Amino acid sequence: MNRANRGMNLTQQVADTLGNAIINGKYGAHNPVPSEAVLCEQLQVSRSAAREAVKSLAAKGLITSRARQGIRVLPESEWNLFDADVLRWMRDSNPSLELLREFTELRVAVEPEAAMLAAQLQDHEKITLIGQALDRMKDAETGLDDPLESDIAFHLSILNASGNRFFMQLGRIIDTTLRVSIRFTNRRTGVNAGVHADHKKIYDAIVDRQPELAAKQASNLMSATLSTILSALEENSSANKA
Amino acid sequence: MNRANRGMNLTQQVADTLGNAIINGKYGAHNPVPSEAVLCEQLQVSRSAAREAVKSLAAKGLITSRARQGIRVLPESEWNLFDADVLRWMRDSNPSLELLREFTELRVAVEPEAAMLAAQLQDHEKITLIGQALDRMKDAETGLDDPLESDIAFHLSILNASGNRFFMQLGRIIDTTLRVSIRFTNRRTGVNAGVHADHKKIYDAIVDRQPELAAKQASNLMSATLSTILSALEENSSANKA
DNA sequence: TATATAGTATTTATATGATAATATCGCTTT
DNA sequence: AAAGCGATATTATCATATAAATACTATATA
Numbered sequence: 001m002n003r004a005n006r007g008m009n010l011t012q013q014v015a016d017t018l019g020n021a022i023i024n025g026k027y028g029a030h031n032p033v034p035s036e037a038v039l040c041e042q043l044q045v046s047r048s049a050a051r052e053a054v055k056s057l058a059a060k061g062l063i064t065s066r067a068r069q070g071i072r073v074l075p076e077s078e079w080n081l082f083d084a085d086v087l088r089w090m091r092d093s094n095p096s097l098e099l100l101r102e103f104t105e106l107r108v109a110v111e112p113e114a115a116m117l118a119a120q121l122q123d124h125e126k127i128t129l130i131g132q133a134l135d136r137m138k139d140a141e142t143g144l145d146d147p148l149e150s151d152i153a154f155h156l157s158i159l160n161a162s163g164n165r166f167f168m169q170l171g172r173i174i175d176t177t178l179r180v181s182i183r184f185t186n187r188r189t190g191v192n193a194g195v196h197a198d199h200k201k202i203y204d205a206i207v208d209r210q211p212e213l214a215a216k217q218a219s220n221l222m223s224a225t226l227s228t229i230l231s232a233l234e235e236n237s238s239a240n241k242a
Numbered sequence: 243m244n245r246a247n248r249g250m251n252l253t254q255q256v257a258d259t260l261g262n263a264i265i266n267g268k269y270g271a272h273n274p275v276p277s278e279a280v281l282c283e284q285l286q287v288s289r290s291a292a293r294e295a296v297k298s299l300a301a302k303g304l305i306t307s308r309a310r311q312g313i314r315v316l317p318e319s320e321w322n323l324f325d326a327d328v329l330r331w332m333r334d335s336n337p338s339l340e341l342l343r344e345f346t347e348l349r350v351a352v353e354p355e356a357a358m359l360a361a362q363l364q365d366h367e368k369i370t371l372i373g374q375a376l377d378r379m380k381d382a383e384t385g386l387d388d389p390l391e392s393d394i395a396f397h398l399s400i401l402n403a404s405g406n407r408f409f410m411q412l413g414r415i416i417d418t419t420l421r422v423s424i425r426f427t428n429r430r431t432g433v434n435a436g437v438h439a440d441h442k443k444i445y446d447a448i449v450d451r452q453p454e455l456a457a458k459q460a461s462n463l464m465s466a467t468l469s470t471i472l473s474a475l476e477e478n479s480s481a482n483k484a
Numbered sequence: 485t486a487t488a489t490a491g492t493a494t495t496t497a498t499a500t501g502a503t504a505a506t507a508t509c510g511c512t513t514t
Numbered sequence: 515a516a517a518g519c520g521a522t523a524t525t526a527t528c529a530t531a532t533a534a535a536t537a538c539t540a541t542a543t544a
Binding site for chain 1: 253290293294297298301319322323324341344345347348350351352354355356359406407408409410411
Binding site for chain 3: 009010011045046047048049052066067068069
Protein backbone atom coordinates (compact mmCIF):
# COMPACT_ATOMS: atom_id res chain seq x y z
CA MET A 1 0.00 0.00 0.00
CA ASN A 2 3.01 2.26 0.22
CA ARG A 3 1.62 3.99 3.26
CA ALA A 4 3.19 7.21 4.38
CA ASN A 5 1.43 6.65 7.68
CA ARG A 6 2.01 10.15 8.98
CA GLY A 7 -0.88 10.44 11.38
CA MET A 8 -3.37 9.16 8.85
CA ASN A 9 -5.75 6.48 9.99
CA LEU A 10 -6.21 3.34 8.00
CA THR A 11 -9.16 4.56 5.96
CA GLN A 12 -7.28 7.68 4.93
CA GLN A 13 -4.25 5.65 3.98
CA VAL A 14 -6.35 3.41 1.77
CA ALA A 15 -8.10 6.40 0.20
CA ASP A 16 -4.74 8.03 -0.41
CA THR A 17 -3.34 4.93 -2.07
CA LEU A 18 -6.38 4.42 -4.27
CA GLY A 19 -6.78 8.09 -5.08
CA ASN A 20 -3.21 8.33 -6.26
CA ALA A 21 -3.58 5.16 -8.31
CA ILE A 22 -6.71 6.45 -10.01
CA ILE A 23 -5.27 9.82 -10.85
CA ASN A 24 -2.11 8.19 -12.12
CA GLY A 25 -4.31 6.29 -14.54
CA LYS A 26 -3.65 2.88 -13.05
CA TYR A 27 -7.40 2.35 -13.02
CA GLY A 28 -9.73 3.66 -15.70
CA ALA A 29 -12.31 2.65 -18.25
CA HIS A 30 -10.35 -0.43 -19.32
CA ASN A 31 -8.79 -1.23 -15.98
CA PRO A 32 -11.67 -1.02 -13.53
CA VAL A 33 -11.01 -0.75 -9.81
CA PRO A 34 -11.18 -4.23 -8.24
CA SER A 35 -14.19 -5.17 -6.17
CA GLU A 36 -14.23 -4.37 -2.49
CA ALA A 37 -13.41 -7.95 -1.62
CA VAL A 38 -10.33 -7.96 -3.82
CA LEU A 39 -9.22 -4.59 -2.50
CA CYS A 40 -9.30 -5.95 1.02
CA GLU A 41 -6.99 -8.77 0.05
CA GLN A 42 -4.63 -6.65 -2.00
CA LEU A 43 -4.29 -3.97 0.65
CA GLN A 44 -4.65 -6.33 3.61
CA VAL A 45 -7.35 -4.34 5.35
CA SER A 46 -10.85 -5.09 6.52
CA ARG A 47 -13.92 -4.39 4.46
CA SER A 48 -14.85 -1.54 6.78
CA ALA A 49 -11.64 0.27 6.00
CA ALA A 50 -11.89 -0.41 2.28
CA ARG A 51 -15.54 0.59 2.15
CA GLU A 52 -15.03 3.86 3.94
CA ALA A 53 -12.16 4.70 1.64
CA VAL A 54 -14.30 3.92 -1.39
CA LYS A 55 -17.08 6.14 -0.02
CA SER A 56 -14.59 8.89 0.51
CA LEU A 57 -13.34 8.73 -3.06
CA ALA A 58 -16.91 8.64 -4.33
CA ALA A 59 -17.61 11.85 -2.40
CA LYS A 60 -14.63 13.42 -4.15
CA GLY A 61 -16.13 12.53 -7.52
CA LEU A 62 -13.40 10.08 -8.51
CA ILE A 63 -15.52 6.90 -8.61
CA THR A 64 -19.00 5.51 -8.34
CA SER A 65 -19.77 2.38 -6.43
CA ARG A 66 -23.01 0.54 -7.08
CA ALA A 67 -24.20 -2.98 -6.52
CA ARG A 68 -23.35 -5.40 -9.29
CA GLN A 69 -21.73 -2.57 -11.25
CA GLY A 70 -18.65 -2.51 -9.11
CA ILE A 71 -16.39 0.47 -8.66
CA ARG A 72 -16.08 2.63 -11.73
CA VAL A 73 -13.67 5.47 -12.34
CA LEU A 74 -15.56 8.60 -13.34
CA PRO A 75 -14.42 10.83 -16.20
CA GLU A 76 -11.96 13.47 -15.16
CA SER A 77 -14.56 16.19 -15.58
CA GLU A 78 -16.32 14.82 -12.52
CA TRP A 79 -13.28 14.99 -10.26
CA ASN A 80 -13.75 17.62 -7.60
CA LEU A 81 -10.86 20.02 -8.10
CA PHE A 82 -11.91 22.00 -5.05
CA ASP A 83 -11.04 19.07 -2.85
CA ALA A 84 -7.61 19.48 -1.34
CA ASP A 85 -6.79 15.77 -1.63
CA VAL A 86 -7.75 15.55 -5.29
CA LEU A 87 -5.77 18.66 -6.08
CA ARG A 88 -2.75 17.34 -4.21
CA TRP A 89 -2.89 14.00 -5.98
CA MET A 90 -3.13 15.71 -9.35
CA ARG A 91 -0.40 18.13 -8.46
CA ASP A 92 1.99 15.39 -7.39
CA SER A 93 1.28 12.75 -9.97
CA ASN A 94 0.66 14.90 -12.99
CA PRO A 95 2.39 18.19 -12.46
CA SER A 96 1.23 19.72 -15.67
CA LEU A 97 1.67 23.33 -16.58
CA GLU A 98 -1.84 23.15 -17.97
CA LEU A 99 -3.41 22.66 -14.54
CA LEU A 100 -1.20 25.40 -13.17
CA ARG A 101 -2.41 27.73 -15.91
CA GLU A 102 -6.07 27.06 -15.20
CA PHE A 103 -5.50 27.49 -11.53
CA THR A 104 -3.76 30.80 -12.07
CA GLU A 105 -6.63 31.96 -14.25
CA LEU A 106 -8.84 31.38 -11.24
CA ARG A 107 -6.51 33.45 -9.09
CA VAL A 108 -6.49 36.21 -11.70
CA ALA A 109 -10.23 36.39 -11.26
CA VAL A 110 -10.41 36.04 -7.51
CA GLU A 111 -7.49 37.85 -5.93
CA PRO A 112 -8.15 41.33 -7.34
CA GLU A 113 -11.75 41.12 -6.21
CA ALA A 114 -10.61 39.98 -2.77
CA ALA A 115 -8.15 42.88 -2.54
CA MET A 116 -10.92 45.27 -3.50
CA LEU A 117 -13.24 43.92 -0.82
CA ALA A 118 -10.46 44.07 1.75
CA ALA A 119 -9.91 47.74 0.93
CA GLN A 120 -13.63 48.38 1.33
CA LEU A 121 -14.14 46.38 4.50
CA GLN A 122 -11.20 47.84 6.43
CA ASP A 123 -10.94 45.07 9.00
CA HIS A 124 -7.89 46.46 10.75
CA GLU A 125 -7.05 43.30 12.60
CA LYS A 126 -6.88 41.31 9.39
CA ILE A 127 -5.14 44.08 7.48
CA THR A 128 -2.45 44.00 10.15
CA LEU A 129 -1.90 40.35 9.30
CA ILE A 130 -1.34 41.29 5.66
CA GLY A 131 1.31 43.74 6.83
CA GLN A 132 2.99 41.06 8.90
CA ALA A 133 3.10 38.71 5.93
CA LEU A 134 4.62 41.51 3.89
CA ASP A 135 7.30 42.00 6.52
CA ARG A 136 8.09 38.33 6.30
CA MET A 137 8.51 38.66 2.55
CA LYS A 138 10.98 41.46 3.13
CA ASP A 139 12.89 39.31 5.59
CA ALA A 140 12.92 36.54 3.02
CA GLU A 141 14.89 38.76 0.69
CA THR A 142 17.80 38.65 3.10
CA GLY A 143 17.33 35.03 4.00
CA LEU A 144 15.74 35.72 7.36
CA ASP A 145 12.48 34.04 6.40
CA ASP A 146 11.20 31.51 3.90
CA PRO A 147 10.25 33.11 0.58
CA LEU A 148 7.67 30.44 -0.23
CA GLU A 149 5.84 30.46 3.10
CA SER A 150 5.81 34.23 3.40
CA ASP A 151 4.48 34.62 -0.13
CA ILE A 152 1.69 32.16 0.57
CA ALA A 153 0.89 33.86 3.85
CA PHE A 154 0.54 37.16 2.05
CA HIS A 155 -1.96 35.93 -0.51
CA LEU A 156 -3.99 34.04 2.06
CA SER A 157 -4.12 37.04 4.36
CA ILE A 158 -5.69 39.12 1.61
CA LEU A 159 -8.34 36.50 0.97
CA ASN A 160 -9.05 36.41 4.69
CA ALA A 161 -9.34 40.18 4.88
CA SER A 162 -12.00 40.18 2.17
CA GLY A 163 -14.63 39.07 4.67
CA ASN A 164 -16.05 36.79 2.01
CA ARG A 165 -16.41 33.20 3.11
CA PHE A 166 -16.04 31.81 -0.39
CA PHE A 167 -12.78 33.63 -0.93
CA MET A 168 -11.50 32.52 2.46
CA GLN A 169 -12.23 28.92 1.63
CA LEU A 170 -10.51 29.21 -1.71
CA GLY A 171 -7.49 30.06 0.38
CA ARG A 172 -7.06 26.45 1.39
CA ILE A 173 -7.00 25.25 -2.18
CA ILE A 174 -4.76 28.09 -3.21
CA ASP A 175 -2.42 27.09 -0.42
CA THR A 176 -2.12 23.59 -1.85
CA THR A 177 -1.28 24.75 -5.31
CA LEU A 178 0.76 27.81 -4.51
CA ARG A 179 3.41 25.51 -3.13
CA VAL A 180 4.08 24.44 -6.67
CA SER A 181 3.22 27.65 -8.43
CA ILE A 182 5.43 30.05 -6.53
CA ARG A 183 8.36 27.71 -6.70
CA PHE A 184 7.89 27.49 -10.45
CA THR A 185 7.48 31.22 -10.96
CA ASN A 186 10.41 32.13 -8.78
CA ARG A 187 12.60 29.64 -10.57
CA ARG A 188 11.76 31.25 -13.87
CA THR A 189 11.93 34.90 -12.96
CA GLY A 190 14.27 34.73 -10.00
CA VAL A 191 13.51 35.96 -6.51
CA ASN A 192 14.33 39.62 -6.60
CA ALA A 193 13.54 42.85 -4.83
CA GLY A 194 10.68 43.46 -7.23
CA VAL A 195 8.58 40.73 -5.68
CA HIS A 196 8.29 42.45 -2.32
CA ALA A 197 7.72 45.86 -3.95
CA ASP A 198 4.89 44.56 -6.12
CA HIS A 199 3.14 42.97 -3.18
CA LYS A 200 3.57 46.13 -1.13
CA LYS A 201 1.63 48.10 -3.72
CA ILE A 202 -1.41 45.97 -3.02
CA TYR A 203 -1.04 46.32 0.72
CA ASP A 204 -0.63 50.08 0.50
CA ALA A 205 -3.76 50.45 -1.61
CA ILE A 206 -5.74 48.43 0.92
CA VAL A 207 -4.44 50.50 3.83
CA ASP A 208 -5.16 53.70 1.91
CA ARG A 209 -8.77 52.62 1.38
CA GLN A 210 -8.49 52.57 -2.39
CA PRO A 211 -10.47 49.53 -3.57
CA GLU A 212 -10.07 50.15 -7.29
CA LEU A 213 -6.33 50.63 -6.97
CA ALA A 214 -5.98 47.55 -4.79
CA ALA A 215 -7.78 45.48 -7.42
CA LYS A 216 -5.61 46.97 -10.14
CA GLN A 217 -2.38 46.21 -8.31
CA ALA A 218 -3.45 42.67 -7.54
CA SER A 219 -4.51 42.25 -11.14
CA ASN A 220 -1.11 43.40 -12.34
CA LEU A 221 0.66 40.93 -10.11
CA MET A 222 -1.51 38.02 -11.09
CA SER A 223 -1.33 38.85 -14.79
CA ALA A 224 2.43 38.81 -14.60
CA THR A 225 2.33 35.40 -12.95
CA LEU A 226 -0.01 34.11 -15.61
CA SER A 227 2.22 35.48 -18.36
CA THR A 228 5.17 33.58 -16.98
CA ILE A 229 3.20 30.37 -17.13
CA LEU A 230 1.82 31.06 -20.58
CA SER A 231 5.25 31.69 -22.03
CA ALA A 232 6.49 28.47 -20.50
CA LEU A 233 3.61 26.66 -22.16
CA GLU A 234 4.55 28.31 -25.46
CA GLU A 235 8.10 27.04 -25.13
CA ASN A 236 6.90 23.54 -24.40
CA SER A 237 4.59 23.40 -27.37
CA SER A 238 7.20 24.76 -29.78
CA ALA A 239 9.75 22.37 -28.35
CA ASN A 240 7.36 19.51 -28.97
CA LYS A 241 6.91 20.53 -32.59
CA ALA A 242 10.65 20.67 -33.20
CA MET B 243 -35.39 10.83 10.31
CA ASN B 244 -37.78 12.68 8.06
CA ARG B 245 -36.35 10.99 5.01
CA ALA B 246 -37.18 12.35 1.61
CA ASN B 247 -35.99 9.02 0.27
CA ARG B 248 -35.84 10.17 -3.33
CA GLY B 249 -33.30 7.74 -4.68
CA MET B 250 -30.90 8.40 -1.85
CA ASN B 251 -29.39 5.42 -0.13
CA LEU B 252 -29.53 5.08 3.61
CA THR B 253 -26.15 6.64 4.29
CA GLN B 254 -27.06 9.69 2.25
CA GLN B 255 -30.37 10.01 4.02
CA VAL B 256 -28.66 9.93 7.39
CA ALA B 257 -26.07 12.45 6.26
CA ASP B 258 -28.80 14.68 4.91
CA THR B 259 -30.76 14.53 8.15
CA LEU B 260 -27.72 15.22 10.31
CA GLY B 261 -26.34 17.87 7.97
CA ASN B 262 -29.57 19.81 8.06
CA ALA B 263 -29.81 19.49 11.82
CA ILE B 264 -26.29 20.80 12.29
CA ILE B 265 -26.71 23.75 9.99
CA ASN B 266 -30.02 24.58 11.62
CA GLY B 267 -28.14 24.84 14.87
CA LYS B 268 -29.79 21.86 16.51
CA TYR B 269 -26.32 20.64 17.42
CA GLY B 270 -23.49 22.94 18.35
CA ALA B 271 -21.01 23.77 21.08
CA HIS B 272 -23.55 23.25 23.85
CA ASN B 273 -25.59 20.54 22.20
CA PRO B 274 -23.03 18.08 20.91
CA VAL B 275 -23.98 15.46 18.35
CA PRO B 276 -24.79 12.17 20.11
CA SER B 277 -22.32 9.33 19.94
CA GLU B 278 -22.49 6.89 17.07
CA ALA B 279 -24.20 4.34 19.24
CA VAL B 280 -26.95 6.76 20.19
CA LEU B 281 -27.36 7.95 16.62
CA CYS B 282 -27.99 4.37 15.54
CA GLU B 283 -30.81 4.08 18.03
CA GLN B 284 -32.34 7.45 17.33
CA LEU B 285 -32.33 7.02 13.58
CA GLN B 286 -32.91 3.28 13.66
CA VAL B 287 -30.02 2.40 11.40
CA SER B 288 -27.00 0.18 11.75
CA ARG B 289 -23.65 1.37 12.89
CA SER B 290 -22.25 1.13 9.34
CA ALA B 291 -24.83 3.52 7.97
CA ALA B 292 -24.35 5.99 10.81
CA ARG B 293 -20.59 5.79 10.59
CA GLU B 294 -20.45 6.38 6.87
CA ALA B 295 -22.74 9.37 7.25
CA VAL B 296 -20.54 10.78 9.99
CA LYS B 297 -17.48 10.30 7.81
CA SER B 298 -19.22 12.07 5.01
CA LEU B 299 -20.06 15.07 7.16
CA ALA B 300 -16.53 15.14 8.51
CA ALA B 301 -15.26 15.31 4.92
CA LYS B 302 -17.52 18.31 4.36
CA GLY B 303 -15.94 20.06 7.32
CA LEU B 304 -19.07 20.09 9.47
CA ILE B 305 -17.84 17.84 12.27
CA THR B 306 -14.88 16.01 13.69
CA SER B 307 -15.15 12.55 15.09
CA ARG B 308 -12.51 11.29 17.46
CA ALA B 309 -12.32 8.58 20.04
CA ARG B 310 -13.54 9.56 23.50
CA GLN B 311 -14.17 13.08 22.24
CA GLY B 312 -17.26 12.10 20.37
CA ILE B 313 -18.68 14.01 17.46
CA ARG B 314 -18.13 17.75 17.60
CA VAL B 315 -19.61 20.41 15.40
CA LEU B 316 -16.87 22.52 13.84
CA PRO B 317 -17.07 26.31 13.69
CA GLU B 318 -18.86 27.62 10.65
CA SER B 319 -15.61 28.85 9.15
CA GLU B 320 -14.62 25.24 8.60
CA TRP B 321 -17.73 24.28 6.65
CA ASN B 322 -16.91 23.59 3.05
CA LEU B 323 -18.98 26.06 1.08
CA PHE B 324 -17.82 24.50 -2.17
CA ASP B 325 -19.70 21.34 -1.34
CA ALA B 326 -23.06 21.24 -3.04
CA ASP B 327 -24.76 19.57 -0.08
CA VAL B 328 -23.49 22.08 2.45
CA LEU B 329 -24.50 24.95 0.24
CA ARG B 330 -27.94 23.48 -0.27
CA TRP B 331 -28.46 22.94 3.44
CA MET B 332 -27.41 26.49 4.18
CA ARG B 333 -29.50 27.86 1.38
CA ASP B 334 -32.63 26.06 2.55
CA SER B 335 -32.30 26.43 6.29
CA ASN B 336 -30.80 29.85 6.53
CA PRO B 337 -31.58 31.75 3.34
CA SER B 338 -29.68 34.84 4.29
CA LEU B 339 -29.04 37.72 1.98
CA GLU B 340 -25.58 37.83 3.44
CA LEU B 341 -24.61 34.47 1.97
CA LEU B 342 -26.18 35.49 -1.31
CA ARG B 343 -24.09 38.66 -1.31
CA GLU B 344 -20.85 36.78 -0.72
CA PHE B 345 -21.74 34.29 -3.37
CA THR B 346 -22.48 37.02 -5.87
CA GLU B 347 -19.16 38.64 -5.08
CA LEU B 348 -17.58 35.39 -6.16
CA ARG B 349 -19.55 35.47 -9.39
CA VAL B 350 -18.51 39.08 -9.98
CA ALA B 351 -14.94 37.86 -9.90
CA VAL B 352 -15.35 34.67 -11.87
CA GLU B 353 -17.88 35.20 -14.63
CA PRO B 354 -16.16 38.09 -16.42
CA GLU B 355 -12.92 36.14 -16.47
CA ALA B 356 -14.75 33.11 -17.82
CA ALA B 357 -16.39 35.19 -20.55
CA MET B 358 -12.99 36.57 -21.48
CA LEU B 359 -11.47 33.11 -21.74
CA ALA B 360 -14.42 31.90 -23.79
CA ALA B 361 -13.90 34.74 -26.23
CA GLN B 362 -10.21 33.83 -26.50
CA LEU B 363 -10.65 30.09 -26.78
CA GLN B 364 -13.36 30.16 -29.47
CA ASP B 365 -14.65 26.65 -28.90
CA HIS B 366 -17.44 26.85 -31.45
CA GLU B 367 -19.30 23.84 -30.18
CA LYS B 368 -19.56 25.29 -26.71
CA ILE B 369 -20.25 28.79 -27.96
CA THR B 370 -23.20 27.35 -29.86
CA LEU B 371 -24.57 26.12 -26.56
CA ILE B 372 -24.38 29.66 -25.17
CA GLY B 373 -26.43 30.79 -28.17
CA GLN B 374 -29.02 28.10 -27.52
CA ALA B 375 -29.35 29.13 -23.89
CA LEU B 376 -29.79 32.71 -25.05
CA ASP B 377 -32.57 31.62 -27.39
CA ARG B 378 -34.27 29.93 -24.47
CA MET B 379 -34.08 33.17 -22.52
CA LYS B 380 -35.78 34.94 -25.40
CA ASP B 381 -38.50 32.28 -25.45
CA ALA B 382 -38.91 32.76 -21.72
CA GLU B 383 -39.89 36.36 -22.32
CA THR B 384 -43.04 35.15 -24.08
CA GLY B 385 -43.65 32.30 -21.70
CA LEU B 386 -42.38 29.62 -24.09
CA ASP B 387 -39.57 28.59 -21.77
CA ASP B 388 -38.69 28.79 -18.10
CA PRO B 389 -36.92 32.05 -17.20
CA LEU B 390 -35.05 30.51 -14.28
CA GLU B 391 -33.75 27.43 -16.07
CA SER B 392 -32.77 29.31 -19.21
CA ASP B 393 -30.94 31.95 -17.19
CA ILE B 394 -29.00 29.29 -15.31
CA ALA B 395 -28.22 27.47 -18.54
CA PHE B 396 -26.77 30.65 -20.00
CA HIS B 397 -24.38 31.32 -17.15
CA LEU B 398 -23.27 27.71 -16.95
CA SER B 399 -22.65 27.54 -20.69
CA ILE B 400 -20.25 30.46 -20.44
CA LEU B 401 -18.31 28.81 -17.64
CA ASN B 402 -18.14 25.65 -19.73
CA ALA B 403 -16.92 27.56 -22.78
CA SER B 404 -14.01 28.96 -20.78
CA GLY B 405 -12.11 25.70 -21.08
CA ASN B 406 -11.00 26.14 -17.49
CA ARG B 407 -11.74 23.16 -15.29
CA PHE B 408 -11.99 25.22 -12.12
CA PHE B 409 -14.57 27.52 -13.64
CA MET B 410 -16.53 24.57 -15.00
CA GLN B 411 -16.66 23.01 -11.57
CA LEU B 412 -17.78 26.25 -10.01
CA GLY B 413 -20.72 25.86 -12.34
CA ARG B 414 -22.22 23.18 -10.17
CA ILE B 415 -22.11 25.31 -7.08
CA ILE B 416 -23.40 28.30 -9.00
CA ASP B 417 -26.24 26.13 -10.22
CA THR B 418 -27.24 25.35 -6.64
CA THR B 419 -27.31 28.95 -5.55
CA LEU B 420 -28.57 30.58 -8.72
CA ARG B 421 -31.89 28.89 -8.10
CA VAL B 422 -32.35 31.25 -5.21
CA SER B 423 -30.44 34.21 -6.54
CA ILE B 424 -32.19 34.64 -9.86
CA ARG B 425 -35.59 34.23 -8.30
CA PHE B 426 -34.70 36.92 -5.81
CA THR B 427 -33.26 39.31 -8.37
CA ASN B 428 -36.13 38.88 -10.79
CA ARG B 429 -38.64 39.43 -8.04
CA ARG B 430 -37.01 42.72 -7.21
CA THR B 431 -36.30 44.12 -10.63
CA GLY B 432 -38.98 42.31 -12.60
CA VAL B 433 -38.36 40.07 -15.57
CA ASN B 434 -38.16 42.44 -18.47
CA ALA B 435 -36.83 42.66 -21.98
CA GLY B 436 -33.62 44.15 -20.66
CA VAL B 437 -32.54 40.84 -19.17
CA HIS B 438 -32.25 39.09 -22.50
CA ALA B 439 -30.62 42.11 -24.11
CA ASP B 440 -27.95 42.36 -21.41
CA HIS B 441 -27.09 38.71 -21.71
CA LYS B 442 -26.93 38.97 -25.51
CA LYS B 443 -24.23 41.61 -25.23
CA ILE B 444 -21.97 39.07 -23.56
CA TYR B 445 -22.71 36.43 -26.15
CA ASP B 446 -22.09 38.81 -29.04
CA ALA B 447 -18.74 39.87 -27.64
CA ILE B 448 -17.69 36.23 -27.32
CA VAL B 449 -18.77 35.43 -30.87
CA ASP B 450 -16.99 38.57 -32.12
CA ARG B 451 -13.77 37.44 -30.45
CA GLN B 452 -13.56 40.44 -28.20
CA PRO B 453 -12.30 39.15 -24.85
CA GLU B 454 -12.03 42.51 -23.13
CA LEU B 455 -15.53 43.51 -24.20
CA ALA B 456 -16.96 40.17 -23.13
CA ALA B 457 -15.43 40.59 -19.70
CA LYS B 458 -16.75 44.12 -19.50
CA GLN B 459 -20.30 43.12 -20.41
CA ALA B 460 -20.30 40.24 -17.97
CA SER B 461 -18.91 42.55 -15.32
CA ASN B 462 -21.72 45.03 -15.94
CA LEU B 463 -24.34 42.35 -15.60
CA MET B 464 -22.89 40.91 -12.42
CA SER B 465 -22.35 44.31 -10.86
CA ALA B 466 -26.00 45.13 -11.44
CA THR B 467 -27.00 41.89 -9.75
CA LEU B 468 -24.75 42.64 -6.81
CA SER B 469 -26.18 46.15 -6.51
CA THR B 470 -29.68 44.76 -6.26
CA ILE B 471 -28.60 42.56 -3.38
CA LEU B 472 -26.65 45.29 -1.64
CA SER B 473 -29.58 47.68 -1.71
CA ALA B 474 -31.82 44.98 -0.30
CA LEU B 475 -29.31 44.52 2.51
CA GLU B 476 -29.39 48.27 3.11
CA GLU B 477 -33.13 48.21 3.42
CA ASN B 478 -33.00 45.36 5.86
CA SER B 479 -30.46 47.01 8.11
CA SER B 480 -32.30 50.34 8.15
CA ALA B 481 -35.57 48.53 8.78
CA ASN B 482 -33.97 46.80 11.74
CA LYS B 483 -32.81 50.08 13.18
CA ALA B 484 -36.27 51.63 12.91
C1' DT C 485 -1.97 22.77 47.87
C1' DA C 486 -0.26 21.84 43.41
C1' DT C 487 1.40 18.69 40.16
C1' DA C 488 2.51 14.51 38.13
C1' DT C 489 1.17 9.76 37.21
C1' DA C 490 -1.28 5.76 36.62
C1' DG C 491 -5.70 3.81 36.03
C1' DT C 492 -10.49 3.75 34.24
C1' DA C 493 -14.16 4.41 31.31
C1' DT C 494 -16.00 6.04 27.05
C1' DT C 495 -15.97 6.49 22.27
C1' DT C 496 -14.32 5.83 17.82
C1' DA C 497 -11.46 2.58 14.73
C1' DT C 498 -11.06 -1.73 12.75
C1' DA C 499 -12.31 -6.46 11.88
C1' DT C 500 -15.49 -10.21 10.68
C1' DG C 501 -19.50 -12.55 9.15
C1' DA C 502 -24.15 -12.61 7.53
C1' DT C 503 -28.24 -11.04 4.91
C1' DA C 504 -30.61 -7.89 1.57
C1' DA C 505 -30.96 -5.36 -2.56
C1' DT C 506 -29.92 -4.87 -7.29
C1' DA C 507 -27.69 -4.50 -11.80
C1' DT C 508 -25.97 -7.47 -15.40
C1' DC C 509 -25.83 -11.48 -18.17
C1' DG C 510 -27.49 -15.50 -20.39
C1' DC C 511 -31.21 -18.37 -21.28
C1' DT C 512 -35.80 -19.22 -22.69
C1' DT C 513 -39.96 -18.22 -24.90
C1' DT C 514 -42.74 -16.07 -28.16
C1' DA D 515 -35.31 -10.70 -32.89
C1' DA D 516 -37.42 -9.03 -28.77
C1' DA D 517 -39.20 -9.59 -24.35
C1' DG D 518 -39.31 -11.79 -20.11
C1' DC D 519 -37.16 -14.42 -16.44
C1' DG D 520 -33.92 -16.47 -13.52
C1' DA D 521 -28.97 -17.06 -12.06
C1' DT D 522 -25.08 -14.56 -10.36
C1' DA D 523 -21.91 -11.26 -8.76
C1' DT D 524 -21.36 -7.09 -6.21
C1' DT D 525 -22.40 -3.43 -3.29
C1' DA D 526 -25.62 -2.00 0.71
C1' DT D 527 -26.90 -2.74 5.14
C1' DC D 528 -26.97 -4.98 9.51
C1' DA D 529 -25.01 -7.08 13.71
C1' DT D 530 -21.37 -8.03 16.83
C1' DA D 531 -16.80 -8.24 18.67
C1' DT D 532 -12.22 -6.54 19.66
C1' DA D 533 -8.60 -2.93 19.49
C1' DA D 534 -6.94 1.64 19.98
C1' DA D 535 -7.18 6.27 21.42
C1' DT D 536 -8.14 9.67 24.78
C1' DA D 537 -10.65 12.50 28.29
C1' DC D 538 -11.50 12.10 32.94
C1' DT D 539 -10.43 10.63 37.80
C1' DA D 540 -8.23 9.23 41.71
C1' DT D 541 -4.08 8.65 43.83
C1' DA D 542 0.48 9.62 45.14
C1' DT D 543 4.17 12.77 45.66
C1' DA D 544 6.62 17.11 46.31
